[in-house]
Amino acid sequence: MADDRYAAIVRDLTSGKILHSVAAEELRYPASLTKMMTLYLLFEDLQQGRVSLGTELAVTSNAEVQPPSKLGLQTGETIEVEDAIKALVTKSANDVAVVVAENLAGSEAAFADRMTRTAYALGMTRTQFRNASGLPDPEQVTTARDMMVLGTALQVQFPRYYAYFKTPSFTFRGHVHKGHNRLIGKVQGVDGIKTGYIRASGFNLVTSAQRSGRRIVAVVMGGTTAKSRDQQMAALIESYLPQGQMRSLAVGERVAAAGADPVLSTSVEPEAPVPAAIKPLKIAAAQGIATTGRAVAYVVQIGALPSREAALKILRETQAAHADILSGFEPIAAPYKSVVRARYSGFSDRQAAFGVCEQLRRKRVTCQVLPL
Known part of the structure; x- marks a missing residue:
């Protein structure tokens, strides 16, 4: 080779x-x-x-x-x-x-x-x-x-x-x-x-x-x-x-598709257990996301861009184009390693985040729901 x-x-x-x-x-x-x-x-x-x-x-x-x-x-x-x-x-x-x-x-x-x-x-x-x-x-x-x-x-x-x-x-x-x-x-x-x-x-x-x-x-x-x-x-x-690490898993656990994020999706539940990956990141106070007493909060991520400016641009454009879906949610440009993640926060729970992501996907906006 x-x-x-x-x-x-x-x-x-x-x-x-x-x-x-x-x-x-x-x-x-x-x-x-x-x-x-x-x-x-x-x-x-x-x-x-x-x-x-x-x-x-x-x-x-x-x-x-x-x-x-x-x-x-x-x-x-x-x-x-x-x-x-x-x-x-x-x-x-x-x-x-x-x-x-x-x-x-x-x-x-x-x-x-x-x-x-x-x-x-x-x-x-x-x-x-x-x-x-x-x-x-x-x-x-x-x-x-x-x-x-x-x-x-x-x-x-x-x-x-x-x-x-x-x-x-x-x-x-x-x-x-x-x-x-x-x-x-x-x-x-x-x-x-x-x-x-x-x-x-x-x-x-x-x-x-x-x-x-x-x-x-x-x-x-x-x-x-x-x-x-x-x-x-x-x-x-x-x-x-x-x-590799051996683990007993429940149906529905998800592998991380990128970086350190466990990817959660609305896809069909697997017929066999799918291994989970890296543990969710701890909530950062600087991100300003309230957990309302829960162990995790959720965001909807629409991209991972090379710069803060690019992330904010796609967040603004997407929110303007789909104000009926994204009105009231906070855009966040979250740095991670060599990229900046474009996210929306402010969801009351996991189900609410999934609901918004599902509506965006129907509009052909790629998104994923992530725990923090």
């Missing part, structure tokens, strides 16, 4: 500790790891009822001419959302990525903007998207750490839909398409999630694995071959999964 593009990170999702990190904050090309975010937004629209698994997505000429890997969709055809999910997970189909983008946002450029905004909201502070597929673009960049955050968020926010990442193959119009993730079924405990490759990136892989109550998310980027990348990932799993 001696390559200047190499980067890796391993995180224990029970304790939140980083167990291994090499160049994890350095910029890299995501390649088809991009499709994790394409799927994140599709899952978000599914969860919000904007589409269903049976919704027919229209194919445009722009989608048709995408280079391989692809399903070979033709202009004027349609593909159901569930088949699109399976095509992205297994075939990593570039034409399908464009179909999803154009149907959800009107254009791939508009969808890429939404992808980047969502990345910032999740705490992926060094990621920028320019397309939905991961095809080469010098401005489409990320880090191993940011891909770890996204890999975590997918299983936390959408436990029901995350199961698609286990799909080994799927049949579409009589053709069987096999998945590219060779570790599923070969390395004990691996349950997803995505591979990626372009010449500039090398071979990339984000993987989740669990055994005996322990769970990790690991990222390898810049592998020289698919085989060496898989071997490196398998070695990381065998080395660090046994070091």
